[in-house]
Amino acid sequence: MATVDANAVAVRPRRRRPRRRTALLLALMVAIAVVMLYPFWFMVDTSLHSNDAFLHGGPRSLVSWRKLLDALPVGHELWNSTVVCTASIAIIVFVSTMAGFAFAKLRFRAATFVFLAIVAALMIPIQSIIIPAFINLADWQLLGSYTGAVLMYAALGTPFATFLMTAYFRSLPDDVIEAGIIDGLSYAAVFRRIALPMAVPAIVTVGVLQFIQIWDDLLVGLLLLQNLDDRTITVGLGALAAGRTTDIPVLMAGSLLSAIPAIVVYLVFQRYLVNGLTAGIGK
Amino acid sequence: MTQAASTIAHADLPPAPTGPRRTALQRQRARVGIAMAAPAFLLVAVLLGGPIIEAVYYSMTQWDGLTTTWIGPSTYTHELHNPFFWRVLQNNGLLLLAVPVAVAIPFGIAVLLNARVPGWRVFRSIYFLPTAISWVVIGMVALRFFAAEGSLNGILQAVGLGAIHTDLLSSERSALFAVAITFVWSMVGTNTIIFLTGMATLDLSLAEAARVDGASGWQILLRITLPQLRRFIQFSVVMTLISAFTALFSLIFVMTGGGPGFGTTTLEFFVYQTAFANTDFGTGAMLGVILFLIMSVIGIVQVRLLRTDD
Numbered sequence: 001m002a003t004v005d006a007n008a009v010a011v012r013p014r015r016r017r018p019r020r021r022t023a024l025l026l027a028l029m030v031a032i033a034v035v036m037l038y039p040f041w042f043m044v045d046t047s048l049h050s051n052d053a054f055l056h057g058g059p060r061s062l063v064s065w066r067k068l069l070d071a072l073p074v075g076h077e078l079w080n081s082t083v084v085c086t087a088s089i090a091i092i093v094f095v096s097t098m099a100g101f102a103f104a105k106l107r108f109r110a111a112t113f114v115f116l117a118i119v120a121a122l123m124i125p126i127q128s129i130i131i132p133a134f135i136n137l138a139d140w141q142l143l144g145s146y147t148g149a150v151l152m153y154a155a156l157g158t159p160f161a162t163f164l165m166t167a168y169f170r171s172l173p174d175d176v177i178e179a180g181i182i183d184g185l186s187y188a189a190v191f192r193r194i195a196l197p198m199a200v201p202a203i204v205t206v207g208v209l210q211f212i213q214i215w216d217d218l219l220v221g222l223l224l225l226q227n228l229d230d231r232t233i234t235v236g237l238g239a240l241a242a243g244r245t246t247d248i249p250v251l252m253a254g255s256l257l258s259a260i261p262a263i264v265v266y267l268v269f270q271r272y273l274v275n276g277l278t279a280g281i282g283k
Numbered sequence: 284m285t286q287a288a289s290t291i292a293h294a295d296l297p298p299a300p301t302g303p304r305r306t307a308l309q310r311q312r313a314r315v316g317i318a319m320a321a322p323a324f325l326l327v328a329v330l331l332g333g334p335i336i337e338a339v340y341y342s343m344t345q346w347d348g349l350t351t352t353w354i355g356p357s358t359y360t361h362e363l364h365n366p367f368f369w370r371v372l373q374n375n376g377l378l379l380l381a382v383p384v385a386v387a388i389p390f391g392i393a394v395l396l397n398a399r400v401p402g403w404r405v406f407r408s409i410y411f412l413p414t415a416i417s418w419v420v421i422g423m424v425a426l427r428f429f430a431a432e433g434s435l436n437g438i439l440q441a442v443g444l445g446a447i448h449t450d451l452l453s454s455e456r457s458a459l460f461a462v463a464i465t466f467v468w469s470m471v472g473t474n475t476i477i478f479l480t481g482m483a484t485l486d487l488s489l490a491e492a493a494r495v496d497g498a499s500g501w502q503i504l505l506r507i508t509l510p511q512l513r514r515f516i517q518f519s520v521v522m523t524l525i526s527a528f529t530a531l532f533s534l535i536f537v538m539t540g541g542g543p544g545f546g547t548t549t550l551e552f553f554v555y556q557t558a559f560a561n562t563d564f565g566t567g568a569m570l571g572v573i574l575f576l577i578m579s580v581i582g583i584v585q586v587r588l589l590r591t592d593d
Contacts, residue, residue, distance in 0.1 A: 032392060
């Protein structure tokens with residue numbers, strides 16, 4: 001790729017971009033940016049008004065933010081979201097790195113079948129299984145704590161994570177593994193001490209992708225976190241919206257607060273998120 | 284979900300050594316391999332695989348969560364006579380009309396970004412930002428945007444079109460239209476990134492050669508660029524299709540609650556409503572199975588397309 005670019009430059013001295021064309025493109029891009037950023041602006045602006053000022057006009061204030069902190073257990077819900085995300089991602093990374101390494105490097109006879117069985121589960125929409133899953137987890141007494149939701153999030157994230165980790169470990173040369181074995185390490189030790197440290201970028205991709213998915217989810221949390229004290233921020237917000245609360249500025253303050261952690265993760269790990277989203281395109 | 288099909292299409296793990304002359308090391312390796320793959324397999328089998336089989340069983344029963352009465356496959360033919368079921372499928376069908384738009388607009392945006400005007404990276408980040416936001420939050424803002432006293436009417440008034448007073452969420456068809464617009468907006472980030480990734484893989488020398496041969500910009504786009512991007516376009520279409528069927532629960536839950544009437548109730552939302560609002564678990568399970576069948580068809584078609592590509 002790079003060589004092609006270099007040749008093109010060498011053969012044909014770069015034309016100066018016509019100013020007017022650049023200006024037109026920029027104007028278009030700014031217009032699109034306005035459309036994409038509008039909801040964020042709306043949330044910020046609305047949350048900085050009292051309900052009265054929002055409806056009938058009036059000065060900015062922090063009234064709605066104070067009301068949000070009084071009316072809702074947002075701190076507790078943010079904590080719940082953090083716990084649920086962390087636990088689910090830990091399980092996903094634990095099982096998917098091991099499975100990926102096994103499929104890529106420890107070829108056993110049923111490996112292809114087991115790999116396909118796991119990845120085929122990606123085809124199952126959550127809505128198709130939520131009813132039996134709900135009943136099962138209720139039978140197992142797992143709906144009164146984080147456990148049921150955490151297990152469900154972990155199961156939902158595992159197929160794609162396993163696919164990603166398998167692809168990643170396959171790109172590691174076999175020599176690296178064999179050298180470890182010849183040095184007297186067990187396969188488990190090769191995995192822990194050699195393969196896993198090399199897989200950190202793939203693990204980060206899995207973590208970021210799952211964080212955003214789990215943090216933003218409503219359905220699983222709504223049904224599997226039966227205890228109101230266990231609700232995540234997104235579920236708390238969804239329930240509030242369904243209750244048709246009329247205090248829009250408070251709702252917008254809540255929305256913004258719930259979105260901030262995901263936005264921060266996005267800004268810091270943007271590259272990894274892009275990698276994860278486009279990883280399914282294949283070779 | 285989307286990634287499944289392409290993965291299956293490209294799944295060719297190296298073969299395992301077989302035969303009687305496996306060494307002790309190979310046997311040990313296989314044992315460790317099975318042990319390491321087991322947790323992932325069990326997690327998926329117990330929490331996803333089991334329930335999909337149970338769903339098929341429950342779909343043939345009359346079941347309110349407590350008592351189960353076996354009825355058989357006639358539940359399916361019975362549902363075919365339910366006018367609400369067809370209404371819901373019609374909503375899904377209408378939402379599919381938004382898919383081409385949700386693919387075409389990001390394609391245009393990717394072309395725009397790919398011109399690499401100074402500062403394009405900042406714009407890329409901005410366009411991709413909504414990908415991080417929950418559908419709950421998006422629905423919350425969209426609800427305010429389309430409301431009778433909401434921002435859309437404010438904007439119309441500001442540009443001198445105050446005579447057009449909209450209230451999209453108050454009638455069935457227009458509410459679905461509002462959901463579709465919100466859906467298209469939400470897909471911009473993901474699809475733009477897919478196309479940008481694709482455009483980065485383009486072999487520029489082909490377009491250059493065509494230009495030297497006197498091809499116009501449009502000809503180059505249609506004859507050279509688009510065919511080279513085929514796989515990315517397919518991926519984006521399937522991704523959008525799957526989102527239209529299975530990702531809109533939270534949006535509809537927050538924005539319209541499925542209404543007015545059945546105006547914005549899609550199949551996935553109907554599953555939830557039937558099972559958890561009306562506690563008819565048997566019918567809910569059946570609707571879930573139907574959704575699964577539709578998704579499987581999309582998946583199989585995608586695998587076929589990718590296989591023929593290679």
